[in-house]
Amino acid sequence: MNDQNKEKNSDCTHMNRCQMYGLFELDDSVEVWKILYCRGTYTRCERYKMAERGLRVLPNLLPNGQTIEV
Ligand code: SF4
Numbered sequence: 001m002n003d004q005n006k007e008k009n010s011d012c013t014h015m016n017r018c019q020m021y022g023l024f025e026l027d028d029s030v031e032v033w034k035i036l037y038c039r040g041t042y043t044r045c046e047r048y049k050m051a052e053r054g055l056r057v058l059p060n061l062l063p064n065g066q067t068i069e070v
Contacts, residue, residue: 010039010042011038011039011042012037012038012039012042012045012048013042014042014047014048014051015038018038018047018051018057019057019059020033020047020059020061020062020063021034021038024038033062033063036063037063038063044063045063046061046062046063046064046065047061047062047063048063
């Protein structure tokens with residue numbers, strides 16, 4: 001199994017401190033974000049990428065790079 005396949009079924013390493021993940025946990029209707037990113041290929045998540053680069057992550061930034069009203 002290569003590294004990319006291993007990541008597909010891994011939990012995001014930022015879950016415990018990610019504000020957006022906290023919101024996802026409160027609302028079952030947004031389960032798809034968790035499946036696609038938080039418990040899926042989290043390295044594609046814009047929040048994850050910014051945090052890994054040491055950049056400030058906006059609280060309303062979605063994994064796909066769009067923002068929402070909070
Ligand atoms: S939203 Fe992104 S950074 Fe936050 S837990 Fe999910 S994959 Fe990780």
